[in-house]
Amino acid sequence: MKLSKEQVRHVATLARLELKDEEEERFSGQLSAILDYINQLEELDTDGIQPTSRALDVNNVFREDEVKARFDEGSWRSNAPSEEMDHFRVPKIIEG
Amino acid sequence: MTQPCFMTMGELSAKLEAGEVTSEEAVLSYIERINSVDEKINAYVTVDREGAIEQARDADRLRASGSKGPLLGAPLAIKDLVTTRNLRTTCGSKILENFIPPHDAFVIEKLKQAGAVVLGKTNMDEFAMGSSTETSYFGPTRNPWDTDKIPGGSSGGSAAAVAADLCAAALGSDTGGSIRQPSALCGIVGLKPTYGLVSRFGLVAFASSLDQIGPMTKDVTDSAILLSAIAGHDPNDSTSADRPVDDYTAALDKGVSGMNIGVAEEYFTEGIDPEVDSSVRNAISVLKEQGANIKTVSLPHTKYAVPTYYVIAPAEASSNLARYDGVKYGYRSESPKGLMEMYKKTRMEGFGPEVKRRIMLGAYALSAGYYDAYYLKAQKVRTLIRNDFVDVFKEVSAIISPTTPAPAFGIGEKSDDPLQMYLSDIFTISCNLAGIPGLSLPCGFTSGGLPIGAQIQGDFFSEPTVLRVARALEKGLKLDGGKPAINQDG
DSSP: OOOOHHHHHHHHHHTTOOOOHHHHHHHHHHHHHHHHHHGGGGGSOOTTOOOOOOSSOOOOOOOOOOOOOOSOTTTTGGGOSSEETTEEOOSOSSOO | OOOGGGSOHHHHHHHHHTTSSOHHHHHHHHHHHHHHHHHHHOOEEEEOHHHHHHHHHHHHHHHHTTOOOTTTTOEEEEETTBOBTTBOOOTTOGGGTTOOOSSOOHHHHHHHHTTOEEEEEEOOSGGGOOSSSOSOTTOOOOBTTBTTBOOOSSSHHHHHHHHTTSSSEEEEEESSSTTHHHHHHHTOEEEEOOTTSSOOTTBOOSSTTTOEEEEEESSHHHHHHHHHHHOSOOTTSTTSOOSOOOOTTTTTTSOOTTOEEEEEGGGSOTTOOHHHHHHHHHHHHHHHHTTOEEEEEOOTTGGGHHHHHHHHHHHHHHHHGGGOSSSSSSOOOSSOSSHHHHHHHHHHHHSOHHHHHHHHHHHHHHSTTTTIIIIIHHHHHHHHHHHHHHHHTTTOSEEEEESSSSSOOBTTSSTTOHHHHHGGGTTTHHHHHHTOOEEEEEEEEOTTSOEEEEEEEESTTOHHHHHHHHHHHHHHHOOOOOOOHHHHOO
């Protein structure tokens, strides 16, 4: 199956990636080849098989919701690309 | 006396204990070696020279006041996706080039409590996506046995650092073979523990249902020592197994006499390198000589492991990597117009091609109209792959196979063909999908002098058995392939 450039562009938007023209072209070819390879899973009859989402059968692990001082005060700030008055700063959210 | 850097961790530990060498001397010996050799290998992204010397002095002081332990003062290298407090953690990516974690991963806390020294952070495929360490933003790592060859990946920096004696031992992470495959190609011992045995808290997430941290070491004994230090329940990882930790060194030398060990024909497929094939078959005969009952077993869904993995792992990755949006930490594109442009440009500029490819693949597999055909289908096949192992482990205690179908390939040889690259993990991936432990150890060399690895897989939480088989094989093979080429002129 062939993934069109339009489909590649749509998926890129879903994934919040801006692709260059040549990347769209390359990904369309490479992803199509990978999907063709993946499609061999269709040979298998999986009716009635339960899906496995995790390797260990653990469910609903609860613990007390306690505040613990794991990080140094304000340590988030040194990694923030932009911050102001104890908040992360981002470009204008409402466009137009 | 041999320089400390050329010792196994166990040997160094004995010398430290006997007072024949100090941790500071050991760290200095490693730093000197890193300074002279690592420009040819590029195993490290960051070397914490001052911090390591300081930690070594602390360890020496603790020892002087009566503290003991197999890791006290041992200089270790850590794959650069395990967070280290106040020490840069990049995941091999431009997007985290300057990220300084405010916290230690659970495994780092455990190692520090045991008195280990963190020498530095090792190179890797970007976000652990790759099998050659060529996708790192910080340039490829080279194989110490032949610097024109890849070291494997994604934990290629850790594997090369151990092989080239640039650390006493290392930690790696394994999502589809990322500990075992580079261990095989660099001639060291690498163990992917049972899913849940080692906490993932502080392991930067790639595919959360598959990722595990594990030891990469010079021999099997070191693997058991390091695993004993990092295993254990952690309330901060909800998938962490709440069960007592075994002493993994206790049963190491009990041998394999009377043990049933499986050989699955699916791992000796067409296309396997003949030297790999004969080397692993020789290893099987060594186990037989030691009294193991070799049984032919079948894992019929093995050929579906790679396609299943390339739905599940990218799907989880596309979700996990959504956090790199230029808001809270990491790289942000210069002066974007509006929020959407900031997200898209930050991610376009911050991620390399392989990471983008996997995010795209995952986003596609999870997108409306395709979820059932890809993601749900792959999860069902995952059940079939897991059931294969459950059935086989009713008959045998361990399975032996090659770790990889071929020895290390050339740098650049598979960079343009993602699918060929993915197939180099064909024998290691089903282990992660099932969640069982798997170990690679050296079992021979090609005529060209490249290492070959044998893989031992075991039932859930059977690390004591896996290590015992590996130790028996290590003793029986008595490999003497010498040291990598890089060690001879260093």
